[in-house]
Amino acid sequence: MYKKPIQFRRNGMRSQTRIDAVMDEIRLKISSRTYLPSHRLPSVRQQARTLQVSVSTVVEAYERLMAEGIILSKPGSGFYVSGPVAPLALAQIGPKLDREVDPLWVSRQALDTDHSTLKPGCGWLPPEWLYETGVRRALRSMAKADSLELVEYATPAGHPELRQLISRRLIHIGIEASPEHIMLTESGTQAIDLICRFLLEAGDTVIVDDPCYFNFHALLKAHRINIVSVPYTPHGPDLEIFQSVLAEHSPRLYITNSGIHNPTGAVLSPVTAHRLLKLVDQTNLVIVEDDIFADFEHTPAPRLAAFDGLNRVIQVSSFSKTISASLRCGYIVAKNEWIENLIDLKIATSFGGGRLAADMVLIALKDSGYRKHMETVRLRLAHEMQKVITQLGALNIHPWLVPQAGIFLWCKLPDGFDAALIARECLKHGVVLAPGNAFSQSLNAQNFLRFNVAQSVDPRIFETLKNVLAQQQNLT
Amino acid sequence: MYKKPIQFRRNGMRSQTRIDAVMDEIRLKISSRTYLPSHRLPSVRQQARTLQVSVSTVVEAYERLMAEGIILSKPGSGFYVSGPVAPLALAQIGPKLDREVDPLWVSRQALDTDHSTLKPGCGWLPPEWLYETGVRRALRSMAKADSLELVEYATPAGHPELRQLISRRLIHIGIEASPEHIMLTESGTQAIDLICRFLLEAGDTVIVDDPCYFNFHALLKAHRINIVSVPYTPHGPDLEIFQSVLAEHSPRLYITNSGIHNPTGAVLSPVTAHRLLKLVDQTNLVIVEDDIFADFEHTPAPRLAAFDGLNRVIQVSSFSKTISASLRCGYIVAKNEWIENLIDLKIATSFGGGRLAADMVLIALKDSGYRKHMETVRLRLAHEMQKVITQLGALNIHPWLVPQAGIFLWCKLPDGFDAALIARECLKHGVVLAPGNAFSQSLNAQNFLRFNVAQSVDPRIFETLKNVLAQQQNLT
Numbered sequence: 001m002y003k004k005p006i007q008f009r010r011n012g013m014r015s016q017t018r019i020d021a022v023m024d025e026i027r028l029k030i031s032s033r034t035y036l037p038s039h040r041l042p043s044v045r046q047q048a049r050t051l052q053v054s055v056s057t058v059v060e061a062y063e064r065l066m067a068e069g070i071i072l073s074k075p076g077s078g079f080y081v082s083g084p085v086a087p088l089a090l091a092q093i094g095p096k097l098d099r100e101v102d103p104l105w106v107s108r109q110a111l112d113t114d115h116s117t118l119k120p121g122c123g124w125l126p127p128e129w130l131y132e133t134g135v136r137r138a139l140r141s142m143a144k145a146d147s148l149e150l151v152e153y154a155t156p157a158g159h160p161e162l163r164q165l166i167s168r169r170l171i172h173i174g175i176e177a178s179p180e181h182i183m184l185t186e187s188g189t190q191a192i193d194l195i196c197r198f199l200l201e202a203g204d205t206v207i208v209d210d211p212c213y214f215n216f217h218a219l220l221k222a223h224r225i226n227i228v229s230v231p232y233t234p235h236g237p238d239l240e241i242f243q244s245v246l247a248e249h250s251p252r253l254y255i256t257n258s259g260i261h262n263p264t265g266a267v268l269s270p271v272t273a274h275r276l277l278k279l280v281d282q283t284n285l286v287i288v289e290d291d292i293f294a295d296f297e298h299t300p301a302p303r304l305a306a307f308d309g310l311n312r313v314i315q316v317s318s319f320s321k322t323i324s325a326s327l328r329c330g331y332i333v334a335k336n337e338w339i340e341n342l343i344d345l346k347i348a349t350s351f352g353g354g355r356l357a358a359d360m361v362l363i364a365l366k367d368s369g370y371r372k373h374m375e376t377v378r379l380r381l382a383h384e385m386q387k388v389i390t391q392l393g394a395l396n397i398h399p400w401l402v403p404q405a406g407i408f409l410w411c412k413l414p415d416g417f418d419a420a421l422i423a424r425e426c427l428k429h430g431v432v433l434a435p436g437n438a439f440s441q442s443l444n445a446q447n448f449l450r451f452n453v454a455q456s457v458d459p460r461i462f463e464t465l466k467n468v469l470a471q472q473q474n475l476t
Numbered sequence: 477m478y479k480k481p482i483q484f485r486r487n488g489m490r491s492q493t494r495i496d497a498v499m500d501e502i503r504l505k506i507s508s509r510t511y512l513p514s515h516r517l518p519s520v521r522q523q524a525r526t527l528q529v530s531v532s533t534v535v536e537a538y539e540r541l542m543a544e545g546i547i548l549s550k551p552g553s554g555f556y557v558s559g560p561v562a563p564l565a566l567a568q569i570g571p572k573l574d575r576e577v578d579p580l581w582v583s584r585q586a587l588d589t590d591h592s593t594l595k596p597g598c599g600w601l602p603p604e605w606l607y608e609t610g611v612r613r614a615l616r617s618m619a620k621a622d623s624l625e626l627v628e629y630a631t632p633a634g635h636p637e638l639r640q641l642i643s644r645r646l647i648h649i650g651i652e653a654s655p656e657h658i659m660l661t662e663s664g665t666q667a668i669d670l671i672c673r674f675l676l677e678a679g680d681t682v683i684v685d686d687p688c689y690f691n692f693h694a695l696l697k698a699h700r701i702n703i704v705s706v707p708y709t710p711h712g713p714d715l716e717i718f719q720s721v722l723a724e725h726s727p728r729l730y731i732t733n734s735g736i737h738n739p740t741g742a743v744l745s746p747v748t749a750h751r752l753l754k755l756v757d758q759t760n761l762v763i764v765e766d767d768i769f770a771d772f773e774h775t776p777a778p779r780l781a782a783f784d785g786l787n788r789v790i791q792v793s794s795f796s797k798t799i800s801a802s803l804r805c806g807y808i809v810a811k812n813e814w815i816e817n818l819i820d821l822k823i824a825t826s827f828g829g830g831r832l833a834a835d836m837v838l839i840a841l842k843d844s845g846y847r848k849h850m851e852t853v854r855l856r857l858a859h860e861m862q863k864v865i866t867q868l869g870a871l872n873i874h875p876w877l878v879p880q881a882g883i884f885l886w887c888k889l890p891d892g893f894d895a896a897l898i899a900r901e902c903l904k905h906g907v908v909l910a911p912g913n914a915f916s917q918s919l920n921a922q923n924f925l926r927f928n929v930a931q932s933v934d935p936r937i938f939e940t941l942k943n944v945l946a947q948q949q950n951l952t
Binding site: 033036046088089090091103104107108111112115124127128130131132135136138139142143147149150151152153154155156186187188189190193197199200201202213215218219221243320323324325326327328338341344345347348349350351352353354356357434475 | 608695803
C-alpha cells in the first residue's frame with residue numbers, strides 16, 4: 001500500500017549493508033502484513049529491479065532469510081513467506097513517521113505524561129475543568145444504590161433511562177432518535193471501532209478530513225483500511241475533492257466531526273451539509289459523525305445526522321470531554337437494524353458493559369448542575385481563547401480561523417518553521433505540543449500546531465515557545 | 477467455510493420456490509461475507525450442479541438478483557457481487573443454529589432477562605453473591621479521591637499499583653510476571669479480542685475446547701476465524717486429536733480456560749499441560765489461557781502460563797465473576813514486546829480506559845475483606861454444588877464429572893432428551909437454561925446442560941425441569 005525507498009547504512013561494507021537493507025525491507029513487509037503468509041515473493045530479478053540492487057544481492061538476502069526460516073523456496077515455483085501471519089504492530093504499518101507526528105506516540109505521550117508537564121497539545125480539558133463535583137455526587141449516590149447497579153452486567157443496549165435522556169438531548173441538535181436507535185458503548189472510540197467492524201473489510205477505503213482527529217488514523221490502521229483524506233475548509237470538507245475521491249476510490253465510510261471540528265474549530269455550514277448529502281445520494285457511503293464536542297457549542301451547528309434522518313449517517317459521542325474521562329461511557333445513534341447488529345458485535349467483543357459508568361453519567365446529567373457547569377466552561381473557554389490568540393499573535397503564530405466555540409485553535413507558525421522540530425525542542429523543556437502532521441494524512445500541515453486553550457494558561461508555555469522559535473531562527 | 481444444504485419451501489409453485497431458494501442462498505453468502513464484493517459467482521452450470529437445481533432456475537435467479545442490483549454481469553467474464561461489502565451480521569455467519577444454542581442469543585437472553593426469571597443457565601453469580609460491600613466501600617472511598625482519579629484517562633498500560641498487585645497475585649498460581657508484563661483492559665472479553673486483533677487474520681484457524689465458553693465462538697466469528705474444536709477430557713484437551721489438528725490445520729491460536737474449565741469444571745493435569753506444551757514446541761501456536769475463575773479454586777491447578785514462562789502462553793482475566801460485573805476491568809499477562817503492541821492496539825481502538833474502575837478494583841482487593849468474601853463464596857458453592865447434584869440426580873440428570881470447585885456442573889440428560897428442546901420449554905415457564913450445543917462447536921453436546929449451582933437455589937427450577945422432562949417423555 002505504501003512505498004518506502006530502500007535506504008543503505010553509511011558504515012560497513014557496501015555489499016554487506018545492501019544485503020541487510022534488502023533483508024530489512026522484506027522483514028518490514030512481513031511485519032506490516034504487506035506480505036502475508038504463503039505470499040509469493042517477487043522473483044529475484046524483479047526484486048533486484050524494484051530495489052535497484054544487483055541480482056546477487058537479492059540472491060544472498062533471500063538465502064539468509066531462508067536460513068532464518070522467514071521465507072522458504074518451493075522448487076520451480078519461487079520464494080514464499082513462511083510461518084504464520086506476523087503479529088499486528090501498528091507502529092509498523094504505513095510510512096515511517098517522526099514520532100512527534102505519529103498518532104500513537106502523540107496519544108501515549110498525552111496519556112503518559114506526569115502532571116508537572118505542560119500540555120497545550122493535549123486533546124482534553126485539565127482535570128479541574130471537568131465535572132468533578134458531579135462525579136463525586138454520583139459516587140456518593142451510587143454507594144447507596146441497589147445491588148444490581150453495583151455488581152451486574154448492563155443490559156445489551158445499555159441503561160434504558162440514559163438512552164432515554166440521550167434521545168431527549170439529541171432533539172436540541174435536530175436529531176430524532178428513539179432509545180431503540182441508541183446503543184451505549186464504553187467510549188466514543190469503541191463506538192467508532194464497532195462501526196468499523198460492522199461495515200469495513202481490510203483494504204476498504206475510508207475518507208477522513210485533512211486535518212482530522214489523529215486517533216482516526218490509528219484506529220483505521222488497526223483495521224488495515226486505505227485512508228484517503230479530503231481537505232477541510234472553514235465550512236466543511238472540500239466538496240470538489242470529495243466528489244473526485246468518491247468517483248476514484250468508492251469509499252465505504254466517511255468519518256468526521258460534527259459540531260466543532262477537531263483540530264480546526266471549523267463548523268459545517270448548512271449548504272455544505274446539504275450538498276454533501278446530495279453528492280453521496282447515489283453511493284453506498286456511510287457517514288460517521290463524531291459529536292464529542294457538542295456541549296461546547298454556544299449555538300448548535302448543522303448535523304449531517306439531522307439532515308439525513310439516520311439513513312446513512314451514524315452519530316457517536318461520549319462524556320469523556322465534558323463530565324469525566326475516567327468514567328467510560330459512549331454511545332452510537334443509528335438506524336434500528338444496524339443497532340441490532342452492533343449489539344451482537346459489542347457482546348461478542350466486550351460482553352456488553354457495566355452498569356456503573358452509565359448510572360453515574362445519568363446521575364451527573366440529570367440535575368441542573370451539569371448545565372450550569374457547562375455554561376461556566378463555555379464562558380471560560382471563550383475567555384482563554386482570546387488570551388491565547390493574543391499571546392500566540394505576539395509570537396507571529398496565528399489561528400487558521402477564530403472558532404465560534406470549543407477548546408482548540410489550529411495555528412500556523414511563521415513561514416519556514418517545522419512544527420515537528422518545534423515540538424521536539426519544546427518537549428525537552430517539559431511542554432507537550434501537537435504538531436500539525438499528526439492530524440494530516442497527507443502530511444501537509446508541517447507548519448501547523450493545535451493548541452488546547454484550556455491547557456494553555458501557564459505563561460511558561462509561551463516563554464518556552466518564544467525561546468525555541470528564536471533558537472530555531474538562529475540555526476537557519 | 478460452512479456448507480448448508482439448500483432448502484425448498486413447501487408451499488407455492490415448485491419452480492418459483494426453487495428460484496427463491498437459490499436467490500436466498502446467494503443473498504446469505506453475500507451477507508455472511510462468504511461472497512465478498514467483486515467476487516466472481518460460480519458459473520450458471522456450476523451453481524446448478526452444486527445446488528442440484530436446473531440451469532434455467534439459476535439463470536432466472538441470477539437475472540432477478542441483477543435486477544435487484546445485488547449482482548452484475550460482465551460480458552464474457554461471468555457474474556460478480558456488486559456493491560460494497562455487506563455489514564457484518566454475526567447472526568448470519570456460520571450454520572443456522574436454533575436460537576437456544578446460538579451463543580449470541582444465549583448471551584443476550586442472560587443479559588436481558590428481568591429478575592423475576594430463574595437463570596440456572598447463567599454464566600455468573602447472582603448479585604447477592606458478589607462483593608457488594610467491597611464495591612460500596614470503594615465508591616465511598618472514591619468520592620473523597622484526588623480529582624485526577626475521578627476525571628482523567630488511565631495511563632497506557634493501566635493503573636501501576638493494580639498491575640503491581642496482580643503481579644503478586646500471579647505468584648500464587650506459579651506465574652512470574654512483573655507489572656511490565658501486564659496491561660489492564662476493560663474486560664476479559666476485550667483482552668481476548670485485542671489478542672485476536674494482534675495475532676489473527678480472517679481465515680486463520682483457532683482451536684477451542686469442545687465444549688468451551690460459548691462467547692469464544694461469537695468472538696471468533698466476529699474475527700471471521702475458522703474454528704476447530706478438540707474434545708475436552710477430565711484432564712485437559714484430548715492430545716491425540718490436538719496433535720492431528722495441529723498437523724492438519726496449522727492453527728495460530730488455542731483459546732482455553734486455565735484453572736476450572738468452563739463449562740465442564742474439569743482441571744488440567746500437570747502431565748497433560750506438560751505434554752501439550754511439548755506438542756506445540758515446534759509450532760507457531762500461541763495459547764490464550766482465560767483464568768477468570770482462578771479465585772474459585774480451593775487449591776491452584778497447573779497453569780500453562782506457569783509451565784511455559786510467558787513464552788507462547790498469554791493469560792487473561794478479569795474481576796467480573798468475583799467482585800462485580802458492573803466495574804469493567806480485566807487484564808492481559810504476556811511477554812513484554814507483545815504488551816507494547818497490545819497497548820498501541822488498545823489506544824487505537826478504545827483510547828485506553830478510565831481510572832475509576834481500576835481504582836475501585838484496587839480498593840476492593842487491597843484489604844482482607846475480599847479474601848474472606850471469597851472463602852465464604854467457595855464454601856457456599858461447595859455446599860450448593862452437593863445440593864444441586866442430589867436434586868438433578870433425582871431427575872436422572874448426572875454430572876459428567878464432579879468438579880473440585882467452581883460454579884458449574886456439566887450435566888447429561890437421560891438418553892433420548894434434546895437439551896435445546898428442554899431449554900425452549902423451560903423458558904416458557906421462566907427458567908433460562910444453557911443447552912450443551914451452545915458450548916459445542918461440533919454440536920455434539922445435544923443432551924448436555926450447564927448448571928450454575930449458585931443460580932440453582934430456587935426449588936421451582938427442579939419442579940419446572942421435572943414437569944418438562946415428563947411432558948417430553950410423554951410426547952415420545
